[in-house]
Amino acid sequence: MAAESKTKYDRQLRIWGEQGQEALEKASICLLNCGPTGSEALKNLVLGGVGSITVVDGTKVEKHDLGNNFMLDEASLLQSKAKCVCAFLQELNDAVKAKFVEASPEALIEGNPLFFSSFTLVIATQLLETSLLKLDKICRQSNVKLLVARSYGLTGLVRISLKEHTVVESKPEHFVDDLRLQSPWPELKEFAKTIDLNEKDPIIHKHTPYVVVLIHIAEKWVDTHGGCLPTTRQEKKEFKDLIKAHMLDIDEENYKEAIESSYKVSIPHEISSQLHQIINDSAVEVNSASSDFWILVAALKEFIENEGAGEPPLEGSLPDMTSLTEFYVSLQKIYQAKAESDCRVMEHRVRTILKRIGREPDSISKSFIKNFCRNARKLTICRYRPIEDELSSPSVSELQKYMTDEEYSFSVSFYILLRAVDRFVANYNRFPGVFDNEIDDDISRLKTIAVGVLGDSGLHGSTLSDDLVNEMCRFGGGEIHAVAAFIGGVASQEAIKLITNQFVPLSGTLVFNGIDQKSQVLAL
Amino acid sequence: MENSFAEQGRWRDIDNLLSRPGNIVGPGFEPSPQLRQEIGEFARVLVVGAGGLGCELLKDLALSGFPNIDVIDMDTIEISNLNRQFLFRLQDVGKSKAEVAAKRVMERVSGVNITPHFCRIEDKEINFYNDFNIIVLGLDSIEARSYINSVACTFLEFDSEDNPIPETIKAMVDGGTEGFKGHARVILPGMTPCFECTIWLFPPQVKYPLCTLAETPRTPAHCIEYAHLIKWSEVHSGKAFDPDDPEHMQWVYTQALKRAELFGIAGVTYSLTQGVVKNIIPAIASTNAIISATCALEALKLVSGCSKTLSNYMTYNGVVGTHIKVADFVRETDCLVCGPGTLIDLDISTTLSQFIEILGQHPKLLVMKSSITHRGTNLYMQSPPILEEMTRPNLHLPLHELMGGVPDDTIHASGMAVRDGKKTSCLRKLRVKFKGLPDGTTEMGTTSVCKELEPDLN
Numbered sequence A: 001m002a003a004e005s006k007t008k009y010d011r012q013l014r015i016w017g018e019q020g021q022e023a024l025e026k027a028s029i030c031l032l033n034c035g036p037t038g039s040e041a042l043k044n045l046v047l048g049g050v051g052s053i054t055v056v057d058g059t060k061v062e063k064h065d066l067g068n069n070f071m072l073d074e075a076s077l078l079q080s081k082a083k084c085v086c087a088f089l090q091e092l093n094d095a096v097k098a099k100f101v102e103a104s105p106e107a108l109i110e111g112n113p114l115f116f117s118s119f120t121l122v123i124a125t126q127l128l129e130t131s132l133l134k135l136d137k138i139c140r141q142s143n144v145k146l147l148v149a150r151s152y153g154l155t156g157l158v159r160i161s162l163k164e165h166t167v168v169e170s171k172p173e174h175f176v177d178d179l180r181l182q183s184p185w186p187e188l189k190e191f192a193k194t195i196d197l198n199e200k201d202p203i204i205h206k207h208t209p210y211v212v213v214l215i216h217i218a219e220k221w222v223d224t225h226g227g228c229l230p231t232t233r234q235e236k237k238e239f240k241d242l243i244k245a246h247m248l249d250i251d252e253e254n255y256k257e258a259i260e261s262s263y264k265v266s267i268p269h270e271i272s273s274q275l276h277q278i279i280n281d282s283a284v285e286v287n288s289a290s291s292d293f294w295i296l297v298a299a300l301k302e303f304i305e306n307e308g309a310g311e312p313p314l315e316g317s318l319p320d321m322t323s324l325t326e327f328y329v330s331l332q333k334i335y336q337a338k339a340e341s342d343c344r345v346m347e348h349r350v351r352t353i354l355k356r357i358g359r360e361p362d363s364i365s366k367s368f369i370k371n372f373c374r375n376a377r378k379l380t381i382c383r384y385r386p387i388e389d390e391l392s393s394p395s396v397s398e399l400q401k402y403m404t405d406e407e408y409s410f411s412v413s414f415y416i417l418l419r420a421v422d423r424f425v426a427n428y429n430r431f432p433g434v435f436d437n438e439i440d441d442d443i444s445r446l447k448t449i450a451v452g453v454l455g456d457s458g459l460h461g462s463t464l465s466d467d468l469v470n471e472m473c474r475f476g477g478g479e480i481h482a483v484a485a486f487i488g489g490v491a492s493q494e495a496i497k498l499i500t501n502q503f504v505p506l507s508g509t510l511v512f513n514g515i516d517q518k519s520q521v522l523a524l
Numbered sequence B: 001m002e003n004s005f006a007e008q009g010r011w012r013d014i015d016n017l018l019s020r021p022g023n024i025v026g027p028g029f030e031p032s033p034q035l036r037q038e039i040g041e042f043a044r045v046l047v048v049g050a051g052g053l054g055c056e057l058l059k060d061l062a063l064s065g066f067p068n069i070d071v072i073d074m075d076t077i078e079i080s081n082l083n084r085q086f087l088f089r090l091q092d093v094g095k096s097k098a099e100v101a102a103k104r105v106m107e108r109v110s111g112v113n114i115t116p117h118f119c120r121i122e123d124k125e126i127n128f129y130n131d132f133n134i135i136v137l138g139l140d141s142i143e144a145r146s147y148i149n150s151v152a153c154t155f156l157e158f159d160s161e162d163n164p165i166p167e168t169i170k171a172m173v174d175g176g177t178e179g180f181k182g183h184a185r186v187i188l189p190g191m192t193p194c195f196e197c198t199i200w201l202f203p204p205q206v207k208y209p210l211c212t213l214a215e216t217p218r219t220p221a222h223c224i225e226y227a228h229l230i231k232w233s234e235v236h237s238g239k240a241f242d243p244d245d246p247e248h249m250q251w252v253y254t255q256a257l258k259r260a261e262l263f264g265i266a267g268v269t270y271s272l273t274q275g276v277v278k279n280i281i282p283a284i285a286s287t288n289a290i291i292s293a294t295c296a297l298e299a300l301k302l303v304s305g306c307s308k309t310l311s312n313y314m315t316y317n318g319v320v321g322t323h324i325k326v327a328d329f330v331r332e333t334d335c336l337v338c339g340p341g342t343l344i345d346l347d348i349s350t351t352l353s354q355f356i357e358i359l360g361q362h363p364k365l366l367v368m369k370s371s372i373t374h375r376g377t378n379l380y381m382q383s384p385p386i387l388e389e390m391t392r393p394n395l396h397l398p399l400h401e402l403m404g405g406v407p408d409d410t411i412h413a414s415g416m417a418v419r420d421g422k423k424t425s426c427l428r429k430l431r432v433k434f435k436g437l438p439d440g441t442t443e444m445g446t447t448s449v450c451k452e453l454e455p456d457l458n
Helices: A002-007 A008-025 A036-048 A063-067 A082-092 A105-113 A115-117 A129-141 A186-193 A210-224 A231-243 A252-259 A274-277 A294-306 A325-356 A366-374 A387-392 A396-404 A406-428 A437-457 A468-475 A481-500 B004-010 B012-017 B035-042 B051-062 B097-108 B126-130 B142-154 B209-212 B220-235 B246-263 B269-278 B283-305 B352-359 B387-397
Strands: A028-032 A052-056 A097-101 A121-126 A145-152 A155-161 A164-167 A382-385 A509-515 A520-522 B045-048 B068-072 B112-116 B133-136 B171-178 B181-187 B314-318 B323-327 B344-346 B368-374 B376-382 B409-419 B423-434
Touching: A002 A008, A008 A036, A008 A520, A008 B269, A028 B269, A028 B323, A036 A052, A036 A082, A036 A121, A036 A325, A036 A481, A036 B283, A052 A082, A063 B004, A082 A097, A082 B423, A097 A481, A105 A115, A105 A129, A105 A210, A105 A406, A121 A129, A121 A481, A129 A145, A129 A325, A129 A387, A129 A406, A145 A481, A145 B012, A145 B142, A155 A406, A186 A325, A210 A231, A210 A252, A210 A325, A210 B068, A231 A252, A231 B283, A252 A366, A274 A294, A274 A325, A294 A325, A294 A366, A325 A366, A325 A396, A396 A406, A396 A520, A406 A437, A406 A468, A406 A509, A406 A520, A468 B012, A481 B051, A481 B283, A509 B051, B012 B035, B035 B283, B045 B051, B051 B097, B051 B133, B051 B171, B051 B283, B126 B142, B142 B181, B142 B352, B142 B423, B171 B283, B171 B314, B181 B283, B209 B344, B220 B246, B220 B269, B283 B314, B344 B352, B352 B368, B352 B387, B352 B409, B376 B387
Parallel strands: A028 A052, A028 A121, A052 A097, A121 A145, B045 B068, B045 B133, B068 B112, B133 B171, B344 B423
Antiparallel strands: A145 A155, A155 A509, A164 A382, A509 A520, B171 B181, B181 B314, B314 B323, B368 B376, B368 B409, B409 B423
């Protein structure tokens, strides 16, 4: 990467690294409708340095666009909106290839579905239900990721649609270190033995890493407890007391760390339920059409069942802990060596599988395998139902739960009302509440339609708050800039996660609640 | 004034919200087609910070119907800002953030007037901040937030029953981000917790024990901090380390690398060196956009009442899935900053200089080198020199006399306090009560409304 790019992107490279940046720079993004929601989403991605953008919008700039879209100014009036937005976005980052298509997204969806197949990701904004369902089918057929964003008055939503998204680097914030204290391997045990816990030299005593302290004390405990590690609350407390009894001084930081980390000795010797589910997924029966990810999972499954004896490859990193430098560095090398040896076993299994399914044995790089091993415990898979499936047969039990939960009631009501709005538009060819003198009529019309949506969703007899129906009409179909910037912001954050294959994207539909900010993710 | 009909068309979407009645709205919402214009005439907003959040905030507020905005920032534009601070271009590097940001937004959003202030927040007189109806914070440091918070809280007055007087509440909206995470909050001093009430929300900065750096380094960060904090001053006696000087940074990096090699520690890079030394917080455009938008919407709701407001702290976390949570924190009733003030009993003979000394020793306050203000009058100013000289004669006079002989009253002290081992500017409200007065007078004239400070929300 060029020095100037490195400096310019420094603050984000610290989050997703050069690999993440490379993925962004390869990505081509298509935006449908460039009102404020879409323009803001794209702005954030252009700043981050995506490869190319294509802005699709068939409208001309009107006066009201100047009140909510920063990409447009007085000089844009009556010009192509797509052209003006594209020109402003290009100004933000000349490394991005910016294009525009002056056409209505609906017309492209109807008449030119092949148009979408060349993109990495399509961001569809302010699209009505009928067009959205067609677009979803098109994108799924051509394996293009779809991100849906909608702003509507003080509400809106963001959702993702694609068959499957697999993540190696999910980067969770809180994850227990992979130390294997409950089952130390021979080299680790050997090293622990070289340090005597009864060491008289206070400097060495207070600089013995807690990993060593815990291995020693766990061994002692096992000897006196029929080969079992502490499991009950009482045993865990006694185990801590045993650690305390080894302290020479109450200020020994390493012993305090040992007490704090003592639970790591009792972590059950088994894989997480999430990982269990992944290695038992039907996709693990790989063939020549399988993705690299699933080939690695197939190898991982074999590893866990064989060499790993129930455990995935060791991660290999060691958290900082109070220690003499030489103890720490030696310990670090022991963890690294074990991780490397696990990785070699994995690599061998991967090559064998590749050969078996008729692929070139070297077609998956060593660095990919290494990265996979390092993150094996954190693998994540996201799958999304086709939008049509959710709309025609949502999870009624979840919907009912949300309807009766005070924390969710606004969000789920907005979800229903946004669908009702789309039906309203299909009936009346305009948004509810656009004319001041028809607001009262629109309120009862929208209410009737919403009752229909509830019924179709399996919620017969449920009602929505009149106040929210009223709010929906009050919005008059408007796109408030601050709401659009929020929705566009969320969409761009999700886009980054989808493109970089890092972190974990949104799992359901995020419904924005601009009234009291209690937005919720609905899983239907 | 622009053609109001055309302007109405332009602001169609926001006008729907401001002109139509609703049942889920804020207290005092009076919908009318003129509301946007009325807000435009009376509302003055101050944006503190013109960085990642500030750029977004200026855009969002300008497009939310606020035509009068001020922005304050002491920083100049750097290349590493360009991945998110969308108002700046490569050719702007080195210029004032506040000035360029104000100019760019005014160029694009006609009718909006933004006044930039290219200076430190402490450089402004306290009363500068009283001119605004609402203060929106787009900052990345605890110290700056704490300072603005204490300034806003000095305008707050309480009635005789210790209830906050609504007209004196200076509303604040605060945003913050780190990577994929962020927060937005509404602070109504006296009503909702102020920044200081919930200071525990901010984890203390990572600090390494000196003995680890000097004797048992284990991580690349230990080697870098050794070079930065210990080796630098050993080698460059008297020369201050400047994190913005690339030569200084290169020196620290080279030394850290040497030390890492000596101890067999891997992983020291130039980028990590910068990160550790400057305590760089990773930042991206999308998160700043999300948080700023939330803050701007809350600002609009606060001044117009067009919807309920956030009560009172929202967090956004997009690391694993997307999680938005709202917490309703409660005020610390005896908060040093937003409470009625720390009570200090004084003898009527206590002089101003003795009082200043008491503040430095008071266990709850520990404010050093205080300047003292009473009802807008400077009793003693540490700086600038000309004011110091003018107010110096007051030092040996009894405070009781300087305060006009009242039995008790509120007084403000601004000085330096130590937080996390760092000296920071602070502003404290104190309630001074005099002992040894003739009987009867102590019951009279407790807190009365301060005349110098006009009510700010109409």
